[in-house]
Amino acid sequence: MNQDILVLVEQVRGQVADITYTMLAQARQLASAGAKIVALLIGNDAEALSQDLAADEVLYVDHPALKEFNGEAYAHLLAETITRLAPRLVLLGDTTIGADVAGWVSARLELPLVSCCRTIHAEGGDWVFVSPVCGGKLVAEGVLPAQTTVVTMQPGGFRTEQGRSAQPPHVARLEPPALDGLRITLKQYTEPQGEDVDITHQPLLVAVGRGIERQDNLDVVQELADALGGTVCATRPVVDQNWLPTSRLVGKSGKTVKPTVYLALGISGAPEHCEAITGSEMIIAVNTDPVAPIFNLARYGTTLDLLDLAPVLAEKARAVKVR
Amino acid sequence: MPERIDFWGIPQPWGPILVYSIVMLAAVVMLVRVYRQASLWWKVGRPEKRWDRPLARLWNVVKVSFAQLRLLRQRYPGIMHFTLAWAYFVFFAGTALATINGHFFTFLVGSPYLVYKLVLDLFTLVFLVGAGMAAYRRFIKKPQRLTLNSRFTWSLIFIVGIVFNGLLVESFRLAIQKPDWALWSPVGWGLAQLWIGTGIPEAALHTLHVTFYFIHFLTVSALFVTLPASSLLHIFTVPLNAFFADLDVPAGRLPALPQNKQSEPVYASSLKGLTWKQLLDGDTCTECGRCQDACPTYAAGGEVSPKQLIVRMRDALHRDGRAIASGQAAPVLAGDGISESMLWSCTTCGACDEECPALIDHTGLVVDFRRWLVSEGRVETRLQDALAALSRYGNSFGQSERARAKWTQPMPVKVKDARKEAVEYLWFVGDYAAYNPQVSDVTRLTAELFQKAGLDFGILYEGERNAGNDVRRAGEEGLFEFLVEKNAAALGKCTYQKIVTCDPHSYNTLKNEYPAEAVGGRPVLHSAELLEQLVTTHKLELTKKLGTRVTYHDPCYLGRYNGVYAAPRRLLAAAGCTLVEMPRHGAQALCCGAGGGRIWMDEGPMKERPSENRVREAAALPGVEVLVVACPKDLVMFRDAIKTTGLEGKLVVKELAEIIKEAAT
């Protein structure tokens, strides 16, 4: 085993996901002198995606069957690569892509696995991981074992720019394996319901979570958003109830947003949500629970009831706009 | 000599024979048809014993059918119906007396006869007044709560027609007879002047008399025959329903889930799951709509109404009853004929049961249907979450049981733990009073008042669970039993003399529904009752006379269900407050909309929430600044309503304890 770090590149429909850059940034920070950062890119006609990856080397596997994400193929390829390279650390995203692969590989190769990791830092000769657990209410810290370890990373620990490179890395093409026996195939994508607004391009987002309690209270929130000139979005519990369409979902299985201001109303701050808003310039949180994890992420906060605050804030905002 | 001549002017002998045979035939047909309809109640419905306390039941019949007290609560329709009904009682009695007189025992001679005639004639007038009121109401005024269709119009036409007809017959006879005692039949005689005046020959008058006489008894026969299918069936069903009604209305005690012979629960999925009494309720309803007018959800703009509930059940019985009785499968009722949204919208406030002149039980029916919906898992998400939280944590807030007594922490003098020491009063605090921060401030205040009065009291701390009143009314009987078990176990380990609670819902179920072993037969008081006792016995001294103008909202489960109206009012008087009653007060108080599990459900579309309606009613009272409540849920609902109606600054909501605290300092 060497000190190399292997990163699995996540790409969906021809775009490299931000989490990849986060992982590369993490790898950059950890890699000691002489250690290589290797990125594993899988796809079809996707070599160009390797251009700005901040890796020392990119291993690229090309095959028509790998155009879209395939959990089985990715797992096999990753396992093979790990066996060949014997790296110190294998980084995958703690995402709907990485989490499908990590456990399979960990079980198959009998490698230890750390999931939901926020950051890894060096401490003397040890590598120490920090992971939020229990909905963000606790933080776990531990030393990575001295053997090849698989780690799935959450977004937010690093700025994605740190994982980009101006210089394209060296790309080595790997022989694609025999892929006829694949037991999983992607049939088709389903677009999110056609919606007027793309929340990823809005400067001011008014987000609602469980704290809104009932669907009728959405009116109050919409009023506030209108008064502020912002857009309403939501966390999973709200979308699951069909109070808002999935196009408004912000979170691990929804959209990642980077607005100028993110106003979080009645949102506790579970990691699945928080990971998608860490890019916001400013987060303001309204939650009656003074120890809600969202307050660790927000710049400003208040424990007032959102139903009391929203109408008053809307009125004042309207007054300002009139002036 | 004044006397009643049987069948005067009617051709003998075939006249009486014809009359008797046709009328009796018609009467038999009527009774057979009534019986056939009635038999559906017990052939389709479940058995249930309702023969206990027959004298009390008979007294209900007197109050409902003869005194018609509930009807008279509303002046216009009350007088209208009273006159119509009593006129007919008198006419019926008159006909009966005439028959006895004609065949068995002659007594309508001389003065008795004259009085007899006068009474009958005067009641004709009385009837005409009522008929006029009815016609005006049904054709001109057209109040929304009535069903204005031909069925009811025909009934009115029939009964008016018969009386007019009878009057005509009498007038023709009097025009011919011209007796000395004619003035004892003033109305008939007045009409007879018309014929005398126009100089119609006597022979023509005879023909008219006989013609209208036959028309009269044919109409009566027609009425008999059609009565079982008409709205007048209530003549039979209302007294029956009054006899078999629950003796406590509204019932603070719901029946347990019925079981069949295999000890399996019987649910009200179809008509077969209802009792014969519930089906009788359907046939009793005259669609007067008073229940609908009293219903808070209906007033809020919902389409759901207690009247529609009963009418649809009745329609289902008429449509499918025969088929079901002959063995065919019974179609599902709840959720199909009667929508789920209608069933879940009820707050179980009991206002409908309180207003119904026929003593129909609406809320019991709603709960029975809900029990079935719950058994099928057809429960909306928010209610599911609340029930799951109640099951797991013993409260609907989803907060830990360990946090139940957090409200006691800031108190300088610790509240006794009834699980560890013997107390005189065991204070059952309730969920909202413990967990809701708005209310827990008042709970602390109440605790301080108790302490100031030197009361020996304690609470169950974490041993307390939701008492289960609204869980039961939401139809989750299994969860109710589970909560009762847990509370009974906790109570069983304590030593106490009485239970006191500030929550009317807990009060109702602890007092009326908890098994005797659970509370050991000990009295259950509401804090209003206890505070009043403490004030009158000077254990709690009220030093200040507040002089504020207040109004008081009677909580449904304290007032309507359990009759506690006076104690809170005496308390307010003792505190020197001037009480101004809202138009709907006492047993007519408008529910805040939170009961029956509604506070755990999605509101649904509403024009105006019941709580908003109520605070506006309070704010409209001149010079009233304070709305006093005696229930934690009322406190929360009305404070929210004041915000949403923009009445902040004009009206303030205070709990009784807050008022007493002000007066006691």
Next chain:
Amino acid sequence: MKILVPVQFVPDLVEELVIDASGDRLDPYSIRWKLNECDDHAIEQAILLKEKYGGTVSVLAPDFEGVEDALYAAGAKGADRLVRLCADFEGGANTHALARLFLPLIQQEKPDLVLTGVQAYSSMDGNVGSLLAGMLDWPYVGYVSGVKPGDRKVWVRKDFPGGLTAELEAQLPAVLGIQAAETPPRYVPISKVRQVMKTCKIEEVNADLDPAGGVATRELRPPEGATRATMLDGDVEAVADQLVEILRAQGVL
């Protein structure tokens, strides 16, 4: 179709989370266990499949406090077999250990489909589904919110980032990590659960716990206060005023 649903328990966050004196784990006596929410969805999805397409559903649960309630509730929803895995679970078990516990039963039963919750917020070493799939060498699809069986295969709807979903086809036997059932978990009335308690039996299986594969924690602590938000003071009016100022300063108002 034969479906197996392995489930797990997580600490109930409604209760206060107390860290053990050792500082590296939760105080086992203060933990109140609750069925993992995603596993509740997995049970529901399995029952939905059974109702629509026939088959059997077996639920496997480790012997944590409250396991009976969870299993009987699953039985009341329609699960056919209720299995309780007994081992020494003091303080919990990592995901690798749980996967190893479930493995022999799955190999024995040879189900067509294994449905399990895609994640549990107390897991620190991956999710049960993908681990099991690796041990069994079966295909695995996670973040599934819809399942339809076909001929020796299933079609699933998988969540992708950005609100995107895709329909995938997987050959049976397979392991699916359920994010959400097609309809929210149904309500089971207490009376039904009590009925099931009388009629259904919970099978007990004894096993040994092998925690290898997880990673040791050296410290468990509450989140940092260093980056805590500046809390705004005052009543609704005052806070609203402050917010207006903040928003103006940010240039959005």
